[in-house]
Structure formats: structure tokens, C-alpha cells
Amino acid sequence: MQKRSIVPIVYILFLMLPIYWLIAMSFKTTNEILAGFSLFPQTFTIEAYVTIFTDPTWYWGYINSIIYVSLNTVISVCVALPAAYAFSRYRFLGDKQLFFWLLTNRMAPAAVFALPFFQLYSAVGLFDTHLAVALAHCLFNIPLAVWILEGFMGGVPKELDETAYVDGYSFPHFFVKIFLPTIKAGVGVTAFFCFMFSWVELLLAKTLTAVAAKPIAATMTKTASSAGYELGLLAAAGTLTIVPGAIVIYFVRNYIAKGFAMGRV
Amino acid sequence: MKTENQKAWFFVLPVLLLVAFNAIIPMMTVVNYSVQETFGDNLFFWEGLTWFEQLLNSERFYNALGRQFLFTFLILIIEVPLGIAIALAMPRKGFWVPVCLVLMSLPMLIPWNVVGAMWNIFALPDIGLLGYTLNHVLGINYDMTQDPIAAWFTIITMDVWHWTSLVVLLSYAGLVSIPEAYYQAAKIDGASNWSVFRFIQLPKMKNVLTIAILLRFMDSFNIYTEPFVLTGGGPGNSTTLLSIDLVKIALGQFDLGPAAAMSLIYFAITLLVSWLFYTLMNREDLNTEGER
Amino acid sequence: MAKITLSKLRHSYMQNPKGPEDFALKEIDLEWQDGGAYALLGPSGCGKSTLLNIISGLVVPTEGKILFGDDDVTSLPPDQRNIAQVFQFPVIYDTMTVYDNLAFPLRNRKVDDAIIDQRVREIAEMLEVTDMLGRKAAGLTPDNKQKISMGRGLVRDDVNVVMFDEPLTVIDPHLKWKLRSKLKELHQKVRHTMIYVTHDQTEALTFADQVVVMDLGEVVQIGTPVELFERPAHTFVGHFIGSPGMNVLPCEMKDGAAFVNGQKVDLEGPLKAGMSGKSEIGIRPEFVSLGNKGLDAKVKKVSDVGRHSVVEALIGDLSVMSIVEGTLPNKGDDVKLSFQQNQTRLYRDGWLATEMGGAS
Numbered sequence: 001m002q003k004r005s006i007v008p009i010v011y012i013l014f015l016m017l018p019i020y021w022l023i024a025m026s027f028k029t030t031n032e033i034l035a036g037f038s039l040f041p042q043t044f045t046i047e048a049y050v051t052i053f054t055d056p057t058w059y060w061g062y063i064n065s066i067i068y069v070s071l072n073t074v075i076s077v078c079v080a081l082p083a084a085y086a087f088s089r090y091r092f093l094g095d096k097q098l099f100f101w102l103l104t105n106r107m108a109p110a111a112v113f114a115l116p117f118f119q120l121y122s123a124v125g126l127f128d129t130h131l132a133v134a135l136a137h138c139l140f141n142i143p144l145a146v147w148i149l150e151g152f153m154g155g156v157p158k159e160l161d162e163t164a165y166v167d168g169y170s171f172p173h174f175f176v177k178i179f180l181p182t183i184k185a186g187v188g189v190t191a192f193f194c195f196m197f198s199w200v201e202l203l204l205a206k207t208l209t210a211v212a213a214k215p216i217a218a219t220m221t222k223t224a225s226s227a228g229y230e231l232g233l234l235a236a237a238g239t240l241t242i243v244p245g246a247i248v249i250y251f252v253r254n255y256i257a258k259g260f261a262m263g264r265v
Numbered sequence: 266m267k268t269e270n271q272k273a274w275f276f277v278l279p280v281l282l283l284v285a286f287n288a289i290i291p292m293m294t295v296v297n298y299s300v301q302e303t304f305g306d307n308l309f310f311w312e313g314l315t316w317f318e319q320l321l322n323s324e325r326f327y328n329a330l331g332r333q334f335l336f337t338f339l340i341l342i343i344e345v346p347l348g349i350a351i352a353l354a355m356p357r358k359g360f361w362v363p364v365c366l367v368l369m370s371l372p373m374l375i376p377w378n379v380v381g382a383m384w385n386i387f388a389l390p391d392i393g394l395l396g397y398t399l400n401h402v403l404g405i406n407y408d409m410t411q412d413p414i415a416a417w418f419t420i421i422t423m424d425v426w427h428w429t430s431l432v433v434l435l436s437y438a439g440l441v442s443i444p445e446a447y448y449q450a451a452k453i454d455g456a457s458n459w460s461v462f463r464f465i466q467l468p469k470m471k472n473v474l475t476i477a478i479l480l481r482f483m484d485s486f487n488i489y490t491e492p493f494v495l496t497g498g499g500p501g502n503s504t505t506l507l508s509i510d511l512v513k514i515a516l517g518q519f520d521l522g523p524a525a526a527m528s529l530i531y532f533a534i535t536l537l538v539s540w541l542f543y544t545l546m547n548r549e550d551l552n553t554e555g556e557r
Numbered sequence: 558m559a560k561i562t563l564s565k566l567r568h569s570y571m572q573n574p575k576g577p578e579d580f581a582l583k584e585i586d587l588e589w590q591d592g593g594a595y596a597l598l599g600p601s602g603c604g605k606s607t608l609l610n611i612i613s614g615l616v617v618p619t620e621g622k623i624l625f626g627d628d629d630v631t632s633l634p635p636d637q638r639n640i641a642q643v644f645q646f647p648v649i650y651d652t653m654t655v656y657d658n659l660a661f662p663l664r665n666r667k668v669d670d671a672i673i674d675q676r677v678r679e680i681a682e683m684l685e686v687t688d689m690l691g692r693k694a695a696g697l698t699p700d701n702k703q704k705i706s707m708g709r710g711l712v713r714d715d716v717n718v719v720m721f722d723e724p725l726t727v728i729d730p731h732l733k734w735k736l737r738s739k740l741k742e743l744h745q746k747v748r749h750t751m752i753y754v755t756h757d758q759t760e761a762l763t764f765a766d767q768v769v770v771m772d773l774g775e776v777v778q779i780g781t782p783v784e785l786f787e788r789p790a791h792t793f794v795g796h797f798i799g800s801p802g803m804n805v806l807p808c809e810m811k812d813g814a815a816f817v818n819g820q821k822v823d824l825e826g827p828l829k830a831g832m833s834g835k836s837e838i839g840i841r842p843e844f845v846s847l848g849n850k851g852l853d854a855k856v857k858k859v860s861d862v863g864r865h866s867v868v869e870a871l872i873g874d875l876s877v878m879s880i881v882e883g884t885l886p887n888k889g890d891d892v893k894l895s896f897q898q899n900q901t902r903l904y905r906d907g908w909l910a911t912e913m914g915g916a917s
Contacts, residue, residue, distance in 0.1 A: 004354045005354065005356065006354075007350065007351055007354035008351055008354055008355050008365055011351050011369075011429075011433075012365065012368050012369065014426065015368065015369065015371065015372055015426060015430070016368070017387075017394065017395075018383050018384060018387045018394075018395075018426065019371065019372075019383075020394075021383070021386065021387050021393070021394045021395075022383045022386065022387075025386060033392060034392065036391065036392060037391060037392050037397040037401070039394075075283075079279045079280050079283060080280060082276035082277075082279070083276055083277045083279070083280040085276055086273035086274075086276035086277050087277075088267075089267060089268070089270075089273070090267055090268055090269070090270040090273035091267045091268065091269045091270070092269070092270060092271050092272075092273040092274055093271060093274075095273075098277065098281070100540075100543060102280070102284060103539070103543070104536055104539070105284055105287075105288050106480075106483050106484075107483050107486075107487065107532065107535040107536055107539055108288070108292070108487075108528075108532055108535075110487065110489065113291050113292075113295065113528075114516075115294075115515065115516075115521070116290070116291035116292075116294035116295055117287075117291055119294065120290050120291055120294070135283070135286075135287065136287060138283050138284065138287060139284060139287035139288060142280055142283060142284055143284065146280060196370075196373060196374055199374065199376065200373070200374065200375065200376045200377050201376075201377070202376055202377055202378050202490055203489065203490060216376075217376045217378050217379065220378065220379070220382070231386060234382060234386075235383075235386065238375075238379040238382060238383055241375060241376050241379050242371065242374065242375055242379075245371070245374025245375065246367075246371065246374065248374075249367050249370050249371075249374060250367060253363045253366060253367050254363065444646065444648075446644040446645070446646060446648050447648050449610075449613075449615050449635070449642070449644070450642065450644060450648040450706070450709075452615065452634070452635045452636055453613060453615075453635045453636065453640060453641060453642050453662075454636075454661055454662040454665055454709060455636040455662060455665035455666055456661070456665055457665070460665065464650045464652060464653065464661075465650065468650075468651045468652045469651075
């Protein structure tokens with residue numbers, strides 16, 4: 001048992017190394033970074049963080065990202081819930097084909113779809129809004145949400161539904177009061193995955209925004225090219241992009257563990 | 266058994282509308298591009314299947330496609346066994362489980378361009394931790410901006426770092442769903458560790474593993490941001506994957522027609538391989554249907 | 558193929574057990590004769606599964622020894638103990654055929670292929686699964702799956718004991734009966750020692766020659782089904798076995814005689830020496846009759862349970878069940894209850910405190 005745990009420990013160390021390097025670098029001065037190799041910051045500075053938190057173009061990047069990611073998570077989960085219920089409980093015309101078609105939407109190379117997306121959202125007047133990014137991310141998040149939720153719902157015996165109807169619950173009442181609480185863990189896991197994939201996607205988010213809803217990732221790319229090689233600032237901004245994800249995963253960790261216990265994620 | 270109910274379509278309708286809006290209209294636009302030539306200013310000329318013909322006869326396309334397949338192949342044969350091995354070695358319960366899960370999920374929660382950027386910094390020959398260690402501690406000549414092998418090594422390592430956890434998490438989910446009695450029975454039956462893996466753990470992980478492989482295939486085959494930020498496709502064209510080439514053509518040279526044709530072929534290949542996985546998975550489901 | 562002896566066995570799931578309440582098993586001494594059909598009966602949480610796992614080697618006891626014949630196997634792992642176990646839920650290897658499933662324990666022990674083939678076919682014949690041998694095990698119905706799990710337990714002819722851990726839990730009621738008689742039949746054919754763990758008295762009493770009743774980590778009584786029914790060594794056994802269970806009535810002791818609610822009750826025989834503590838009368842409803850002599854009581858409830866009726870009557874505020882055939886009293890009637898003397902026992906602190914009566 002003890003010998004086996006070496007494997008995950010080594011793996012986690014491997015995962016942490018680049019992250020450590022990013023964080024260490026964010027506390028170094030640009031001069032120190034370029035001067036040569038140092039394992040720890042020699043002259044510890046939080047200058048990069050000060051810049052980020054005082055400059056609106058920086059911190060609004062974070063706020064924008066968080067807004068459209070949250071919006072997308074809410075939309076994806078709400079829309080996927082009834083659909084997943086339908087897939088897990090009923091057979092209907094074209095259900096299998098529909099399921100596979102949904103899945104195929106993860107396969108389109110986002111790179112070339114960027115331009116049509118830009119045209120589409122400009123045409124409907126949503127360009128440079130948080131809603132545009134949130135809706136665009138539904139393309140790959142909804143299929144995922146439906147799939148995960150369907151798995152969890154499949155684990156709930158059908159008798160639960162039937163008992164509730166016998167007890168005189170209406171469908172919406174049953175769904176909200178009884179069904180949702182039983183698959184709480186599943187909803188948590190789904191929300192987590194939606195958040196994650198929306199947070200990490202950049203290409204569409206960048207394409208669909210200009211100023212008002214510009215995501216943090218886009219701000220970073222711009223800095224990387226315009227301000228020369230401000231590695232410290234870039235590292236600090238990068239470090240800060242890890243924070244929201246880390247917070248979210250901390251909150252849903254028990255759901256995820258439970259989700260695993262249910263055997264389906 | 267599921268009941269037949271056509272009204273279920275109403276439940277699926279919102280999903281259908283939202284996804285169709287995002288999927289079908291842009292897809293039609295791409296199809297439209299793929300048969301036309303543009304010189305900017307919204308001037309389009311009918312070209313028929315010229316772009317497709319050109320593409321299927323161009324060496325550049327096959328090279329990029331080959332690199333894309335090589336990349337995906339390497340990713341799958343490294344990440345899948347590694348992910349299973351790590352999942353097997355993880356504790357099944359206790360305090361360390363959520364800790365492991367949280368730490369392992371971290372790389373997946375970092376925006377993709379940041380992943381590329383941090384690995385770029387990490388691999389810098391003289392000032393990055395990886396680059397410095399390889400060059401000055403281990404004495405290996407390593408510079409991914411000069412050496413294609415080094416570039417490939419870095420890209421693969423980055424993806425292993427980024428996505429192996431997905432395989433770990435999914436395999437782990439499959440593993441913890443195995444009732445303790447199976448292990449006890451195997452012990453009593455005198456099964457070796459290998460037999461336990463081969464006849465209990467692997468079959469029980471099969472469904473989640475198929476999903477993991479499918480997801481890893483789709484995502485690694487379409488990967489763009491991370492390698493682009495890391496190497497920009499270089500040195501030379503050595504790490505120019507199909508997706509990177511595509512963007513070069515579409516946005517760099519603004520050759521929308523060829524790029525659209527290329528992405529349709531690209532999409533078709535992804536679809537074909539995924540469909541193969543999907544049907545294989547469903548066929549297995551049919552075999553085990555009596556179980557329910 | 559040996560007698561199994563459990564000696565001074567104690568087990569706790571805690572690291573440092575202190576008081577007796579920390580022990581899931583408290584001091585167990587038991588012998589299982591070679592070839593016997595035993596049942597281990599008790600409510601959930603009484604420690605029967607722990608005991609089973611200790612015998613199979615999945616759990617190492619905190620204290621005490623396990624002997625197979627004369628060999629101490631306390632610290633041997635399960636695969637070296639030559640035992641077989643059938644679990645609550647059918648454990649089968651999904652990807653293998655039925656044949657491979659049955660052959661698996663033998664192959665792992667490097668048995669000769671010809672012998673494997675012969676054994677597998679023999680067992681398949683007994684279980685009536687010969688026609689399924691070539692099929693994938695994953696597609697079977699639950700009862701067939703459980704048959705295969707049983708088959709894996711029976712296929713080795715060198716096993717010391719085959720253990721069944723509530724094996725009929727997931728089986729449909731009408732098939733339970735079939736599988737149970739199959740099991741009984743198999744025992745008569747293969748003559749392995751079998752231990753059948755269950756909380757269902759019907760399963761235990763129909764399967765076993767000897768039933769071991771457990772409660773709160775202790776063995777309360779060992780005996781044949783008839784012994785358990787007629788002379789429960791503990792009020793728990795009286796309660797647990799029988800339907801309805803034994804009547805247990807608090808009583809007062811005066812000069813060696815027992816009084817329930819102030820009325821004298823005749824006991825089966827003399828009191829055992831050296832017993833003390835709370836006194837209770839135990840009598841099964843089967844041996845309580847309504848008549849014109851005996852203890853005064855009032856009928857509280859009459860329920861028809863098929864072949865006979867159960868009359869619940871109150872002596873003071875003590876409720877007494879009686880099984881009655883023939884004419885029934887009405888609710889609220891005043892009746893007299895007579896206890897059949899040779900079935901009326903006294904319990905002190907739960908344990909039987911009367912000797913069997915003389916020739917009378």
C-alpha cells in the first residue's frame with residue numbers, strides 16, 4: 001500500500017513543477033528573470049500583482065471572464081437538465097442519432113469556425129457581449145452536460161418517479177423538489193466541468209469580444225506581444241487565472257468525490 | 266426499461282435549438298466558403314470542388330495531417346496507460362482522496378493559452394526550470410526553438426501534463442465503483458494481480474475508459490492553442506499540426522476557401538474515427554444488455 | 558477437509574479497543590465439524606459477516622486463533638486457506654464465458670486441464686447450467702449469475718469450507734426456494750463443510766443441520782433447528798426464531814416460585830444454581846392456550862394469520878401472544894391463559910435458568 005502511493009505522489013509533483021515555476025516567476029523582477037536561472041525569487045516583488053489589480057484593462061479581464069463563464073454554466077446546466085432526463089427515461093424518435101450528433105459538436109475544429117461565429121454573432125447584434133461568449137460555449141458544454149447528467153440520472157431508479165406521481169406530485173414539482181436533490185452531486189460535477197471548459201477556452205472568447213467583454217486570456221496575449229517580454233507580469237496574470245478554477249474545485253471537491261462514488265462521471 | 270414517449274422531444278428542444286444555432290449556421294458558412302474564392306470586400310466567386318482537389322493533392326496537407334495523427338497517437342499511448350496506472354495506485358478512500366483529486370485537476374483548469382505560455386517559460390533553455398535542468402544539470406543539449414525533437418518532446422510532455430488527469434479521474438471513477446466483494450472473491454479464487462486487473466478492473470473501467478479515449482482523441486486531434494503558443498509550429502514546420510496549419514491559412518493568409526475545405530475534411534476525419542469508437546462502445550453495450 | 562476450530566476469537570475494527578463495547582466480536586469459541594451444514598443466524602450488525610471474513614482470511618482477528626484441522630491458519634491469506642465464499646451479490650467475471658468462470662479458481666491453482674474440464678462439467682451438471690457453458694457470463698439473469706458464483710465455490714474438491722454470505726438477497730422470491738433446495742442437495746452430494754450466513758430464520762432453519770445464533774458479537778446458542786425452537790438458551794433466540802416470537806414476561810421470584818403480575822406460574826423444572834439478575838418467564842405462543850384455568854387476562858386483539866389465529870391478551874399490562882385453533886374469543890373478553898408446564902422456562906438476565914423437568 002505504502003509503496004504504491006509513490007506513483008500518485010510523483011505524478012502530483014510533476015504536475016506542480018510548472019505551476020510552481022509560474023508562481024515563482026510572478027514574484028521575480030523582470031531583470032532577475034532575464035539575468036539567469038534562480039530557483040527562488042532573489043528580490044521578492046509583488047509589483048506585477050499591483051499592476052494587475054490597479055489597471056482596469058487587467059482586472060476587468062478577470063471580471064469579464066468570470067461573468068461569461070458563470071452565465072454559460074447556468075445556461076448549460078438548466079438546459080441540459082430536462083434533456084438529460086428525456087434521454088435517461090424515454091425512448092423517442094431519433095434519440096440515439098440526436099445524442100451522437102450532440103457529441104459531434106465537440107469535434108469541430110474551433111479554429112476555422114471562429115470566423116463564421118464572428119459573423120453570426122455580429123449579425124444578431126450580440127458581438128462583444130458576455131452573452132455571446134456564454135452562448136457560443138454552449139456548443140461544446142451542453143453536449144457534455146447532457147452526457148454527464150444522463151449518467152447520474154440513469155443511476156436513479158425509475159421507481160422514484162413513479163412513487164412521486166402516485167403521491168400526487170406534478171412533474172415540475174417532482175423534478176425540483178425530489179429529483180434534483182437526489183442528483184445534487186451530479187449537478188455539482190456537471191457545473192464544475194462546464195465551468196472548467198468555458199474558463200479554459202480562449203479562441204472563441206477572443207473572437208467574439210473586442211473591448212466590453214474581453215476575457216483575461218486575450219488581455220494576456222496582447223501584453224505578450226505589445227509590451228515586449230514582460231515575463232513577470234505575464235506570469236502573475238497566469239497565476240491569477242489558476243485561482244478561480246482552484247476555488248471552484250475546492251468547493252465542489254466533495255461533490256466530485258461523491259460523483260465518483262456513484263460510479264459515473 | 267425506458268418507455269416510448271415522443272413528447273420527450275419537448276425536453277430536448279432547448280438543447281437542440283441552442284446547439285443547432287451554434288453548430289448549423291457556422292457550419293453552413295464554412296461549407297459556403299469551401300466552394301468559393303474570395304479577394305476580400307465580400308467578393309466571392311464560385312470555385313466548385315477545386316479547393317478540395319487541390320488540398321487532397323497537396324503534400325503540405327498530408328504532412329500536417331501526418332503530424333496531427335502522430336501527435337494524437339503518441340498522446341493516447343502515453344496518457345491512457347499512464348492514467349490507468351496512476352488511478353490504480355491511488356488510495357480508494359480517506360483524507361487523501363479529495364486532496365489528490367483537487368491537485369490533479371489543477372492543470373485542466375488553466376486557460377489553454379496560459380498553459381502554452383507557462384510551458385514556454387518553463388522550457389526556456391537558460392532561465393526556465395525544465396530547460397535549465399536539462400541543459401545545465403543533466404547536460405543534455407536542449408532547445409526547443411532549434412531542435413525539432415526537443416520541440417516534440419516539449420509538446421508531448423505538456424499535453425501529458427495537461428490532460429493525463431482526465432484519464433486518471435475517469436478511470437478512478439470506474440475503479441471505485443467496483444464492489445469490494447469482487448476483490449475478495451478474486452483473492453479467494455487465488456487470482457494474481459494481473460488477473461484482477463485483466464478480469465475485474467479493466468472490464469469495469471471499460472465504459473469510462475472508452476469515454477476517456479474518445480474525449481482525448483477528439484481534443485488532441487483538434488488541439489490548437491497550447492502548441493501554437495508553445496512553439497508556433499516551429500522550428501520550421503516540425504510541429505505544425507493540421508489545426509495550426511489551418512489557422513495559418515485561414516487567418517494568416519486569409520485564404521478562406523482552402524481553409525474551409527480543409528476544416529471540412531478535418532471534421533470528417535474526426536467524425537469518422539469518433540464514430541468508430543462510438544459504435545464499438547455501443548456494440549459492447551448490446552452484448553451486456555441482459556445484465557440490466 | 559478438516560474440522561475448523563475458532564479459539565478465543567475477538568475482533569475489533571478499532572486500532573486500540575478499550576472496553577468490550579469496542580469489539581465487534583466478543584470471545585468466540587466454536588467448532589465446525591467436517592462436512593456439516595451450518596447456518597450463522599443473527600440480525601444485521603451482530604458480527605456474523607465479520608466472523609465469516611475471519612474464517613475466510615479477509616479479516617485478521619485482533620485476538621485468538623483459527624485452526625483448520627490441527628493447522629493454525631490465523632495469519633494465512635485467503636488463497637492459501639483452501640476455502641470458497643459466495644457473496645451477497647453475484648460476483649462473476651463479466652468478460653469470461655460461464656465455463657471460464659467456473660474454471661478460474663482451478664486454473665489459478667495450475668490444475669491439469671483435463672481435470673479442470675471434468676470438474677467444470679460435473680459442477681455445471683449439478684447446477685443445471687451445462688447448456689450455458691459457452692455463453693458470456695455478463696448476459697445471465699441474477700439467479701444464474703449467483704449459481705455461477707456458487708459453482709466457483711464448489712468446483713474445487715479440496716476446499717475446507719464453502720461459505721455463503723446471504724447469497725439469496727438479490728434473487729426473486731420464487732427462485733429463492735429453488736436455489737435453497739439446490740444448495741441443500743449440493744451439500745448432500747459434495748459433502749463439504751458449508752456455512753450459510755443469513756438473517757432470515759427460514760433460510761437458516763431449512764438449510765442447516767446446526768444453527769449458530771449470534772447477537773451483539775456473541776454466539777448465543779448453537780443447536781439443531783428443533784432445539785432452537787424448543788429450548789432457546791437466551792430470550793434473544795426465543796424472540797428471533799419463531800413467528801410470533803417467544804413471549805417474555807417479567808416476573809417476581811418468591812421462595813423459588815415465579816409470579817407474573819401476582820399470579821403463580823409453574824416452571825418446567827428446578828432452577829439452575831448460581832444464576833441471578835432480572836427474572837423473566839419465557840413461553841412460546843404455541844404453548845399458551847385459552848381455557849377456564851390459569852392466569853387472568855383480557856383479549857386485546859385477534860388476528861387471523863391463515864392456518865391458525867394469533868390472540869393477543871393482556872395480563873395486567875403485559876401482552877401475551879397465543880396461537881389458537883378452533884373457536885376464538887372476542888376482543889375485550891376476559892379469559893384465562895394456561896401455560897404448558899414443560900415448555901415454561903425461566904430466564905435470568907436473558908439466559909435460560911431452569912433445568913429440563915424430570916420424567917413428569
